[in-house]
Amino acid sequence: MPIDFGADCRPLFSIESDLIFLNNGSFGAPPHSMLEAQATYRAMAERSPISFFRNKLPKYLREAAGDLGAFIGAAEGTLAFTENATTGINSVVLSVAHSLRPGDILLTTDHVYGAVRQTLNRYAEWTGAKVVEVSVPFPLHDSNEITEVIAAALTSQVKFAVFDHITSPSGIIFPIQDIVNLCRERNIPVLVDGAHAPGMVELNIEHLGADWYVGNCHKWMFAPKGCAFLYTAPERQKETHALITSHGYGKGYAAEFDFTGTKDYSAFLAVRDALKFYRENGGLEKIAAYNRNLARSMRRMLAETWNVAPPAPESAIGSLAALPVPENLPANEETGWALHDELFGLHRIEVPVTFLKGRLWVRISAQIFNESNEYCALAEALPKAIISVQCRL
Ligand SMILES: Cc1ncc(COP(=O)(O)O)c(C=O)c1O
Incomplete structure (x- = not known):
């Protein structure tokens, strides 16, 4: 009911x-029921830890990625779980940072989430690249104003761009399809920060066509805290590495992200329960x-x-x-x-x-x-x- x-x-x-x-x-x-579901995965891991981590977890993670992918329009092999949006974003920026040169531009807007700003600044300091924040009007009269200011800033110096799908300090939905199209027309790799999108707006991530898309399931999808995902387009997977290096390094995108050391994976598995709750209601x-x-x-x-x-x-x-x-x-x-x-x-x-x-x-x-x-x-x-x-x- x-x-x-x-x-x-x-x-x-x-x-x-x-x-x-x-x-x-x-x-x-x-909801409480999600915390209870999470507790059953934790108990499963404790009952037989070796068989859980060796046999069950890899299978369960891929099944969870399949269910999530059906909801957000992304093939299972393109999705990796991360503890939060910040981890997914850091993984992408670290992966991109290797090819940055002094003077390159990392582009975002002044509505960017604080932790993302810090991440861009950190890797800019490391590489000599420059962070440019496009000023997006607020108050905003028309969403076209957003695409106009972004289009003007997407110059050939821009080597990487991060744009919000839904902004944190101002709570506005960006015209993200238009923005991604602008980046694609100019061959600029683009990461969409969709921390707020899953469960708030309809998603078809593959159709959107961004290189990377990060989303949280613990904000609007009812998953327990610590459940986020990173989508990586197939052609970007080779160069995209998990922030934490573990046994899966060099063994492919899913293998690399699926195991990042001993930790509590229960929130990832509970995404299936969250999707069920979301659907049933x-x-x-x-x-x-x-x-x-x-x-x-x-x-x-x-x-x-x-x-x-x-x-x-x-x-x-x-x-x-x-x-x-x-x-x-x-x-x-x-x-x-x-x-x-x-x-x-x-x-x-x-x-x-x-x-x-x-x-x-x-x-x-x-x-x-x-x-x-x-x-x-x-x-x-x-x-x-x-x-x-x-x-x-
Ligand atoms: C737009 C945006 N990006 C990223 C984040 C970071 O999310 P998390 O705390 O799950 O890493 C938030 C959190 O509120 C956010 O609003």
Whole structure:
């Protein structure tokens, strides 16, 4: 029986009952049943460790990759599991870094996730390459503005590009097919950071045509934490290596990524249970649609209440949405955290305050356990929290 969404399904999740949790986006929230499924894989590994690691794990991983691939449109042999999006991204950037020369450009945008920025900067320092962040307008009036600024920056000096499918600080869905097409036309290798995409938007990764695509299953797909994937196009697999070198090095893409030493592989195996939960509860048609409708309507309500303009077209909004902080506060990360702490500490609302383009933004998430009254509580609490922070400055 499919579950009812909203407060009725909240008891299926571990989130504290008095917490208004509007930040599924950062780390996700698996239902208890997923943690139980994970525990059965852990128990299996402990019951007969040698046969588990030698015989069962390789087979189970490929079966899990097959199931996941059917959901995201990628052949099983193109998918590798990684603990998180960051590990997948680091594996790709390290693999690419070997061929970089001083003066080469690594291109991304200024909406890039902080850890990805750090990764690019690290390998740029190592190779003498330069990181260029294209400025993507925010507020954004039309998604074409994104492709225009990116197209202008894709020069012959660009040797590698990373673009978000759905951005973290601003919560917008990029026109990723157009962006990948631009890179392909220019023969520029491109990695798509789709950390937020699986379970939020429909995916057909092979059709997209990027060289690499990284996604998290623990954000919007209900998998336990520590379940992400790296897609690598067949023609890139030879040059793409796991961040951790282990027995599989030189034995092919899947062999290299499938075993990276003794660790807990249970979250990878539980992806099949997460897919089952996702399917049984209506799949994209119901889950992604519920979240998208809630995020969009609550964005409209908050914008009206706070008298601010929504900073992106509604068509660019999935289950995440950012709104400008409505009052004059010094805009910096520290004030953002002060506002967050005030909302969390005094109002029991968990919502991130991001800092982008010299402004503070409140980024809401909508997951199946959320419902409108929680955003109404935020609508009331934010002006009070702003006054409290102002008084302390
Ligand atoms: C766009 C984006 N990329 C990468 C990541 C990193 O994900 P993880 O913590 O699973 O490595 C995040 C996390 O929120 C993200 O939003």
